[in-house]
Amino acid sequence: MSTEKQLFTISVYTENNIGLLNRISAIFQRRHINIESLNISPSEIEGIAKFTIVVNMTVENVKKIIGQIEKQVEVIKAYYHNDDETIYQISGLFKIKSELLFEEPQIQNIIKESNARIVTVNKEFFVLEKSGKKEEVVALYDQLSVFGIMQYTRSGRVAITKEEMKISALLETYNNN
Structure with a gap:
């Protein structure tokens, strides 16, 4: 064993x-x-x-x-x-200052390359959602943390x-x- x-x-x-x-x-x-x-x-x-x-x-x-x-x-x-x-999948939510979406072109590239999706946008912040393997969500966190993340949370695993x-x-x- x-x-x-x-x-x-x-x-x-x-x-x-x-x-x-x-x-x-x-x-x-x-x-x-x-x-x-x-x-x-x-x-x-x-x-x-x-x-x-x-x-x-x-x-x-x-x-x-x-x-x-x-x-x-x-x-x-x-x-x-x-x-x-x-x-299996997990999901992560990222809250980021809205100004970064327009002032940092790299942010838009990161969103596109990671297959994250924008859930909501307002004057103060926007929220990204990324589903996938834990490593993918953590990698996105690492990329976005350079620019500043206002809030972040990640779900538990869902699996079949x-x-x-x-x-x-x-x-x-x-x-x-």
């Missing part, structure tokens, strides 16, 4: 109950595992939430974590996948698997019980 750490995307399908986030994060905290990214959203099944958690750990430890997560009453099923098995997941069939049997 490999003792090498790697990034894993953990998908947890669950009823969306109060307090579950605390209990799931406590599982990682007890093992001293840092959560790199966390996103909670509706899933493809009505009434079922999907937690997308990114962690850097060994295969052996991610299997143990999955077991702990699945012991939570509200959790229907948890899966883990490496980066090669998923299609390349292979079909049997969660829909599993949930049908879950809902019929």
Whole structure:
């Protein structure tokens, strides 16, 4: 078994109950595992939430974590996948002084080359949005920081698997019980 750490995307399908986030994060905290990214959203099944958690750990430890997560009453099923098995994106928002858009021609080139899009423009500022891999969003941040960024934020990972997941069939049997 490999003792090498790697990034894993953990998908947890669950009823969306109060307090579950605390209990799931406590599982990682007890093992001293840092959560790199966390996103909670509706899933493809009505009434079922999907937690997308990114962690850097060994295969052996991610299997143990999955077991702990699945012991939570509200959790229907948890899966883990490496980066090669998923299609994923993050999104970053950048707030920048509007004058730079007109006074710094390099800014327009950066926007075009990075495939970022302008979300809004007013007299004081404009907002850029960039979706892609974390490295792409960070690279845009590095390029724009030279000119000054008023505000910046980045989302957690959203991911789907390349292979079909049997969660829909599993949930049908879950809902019929």
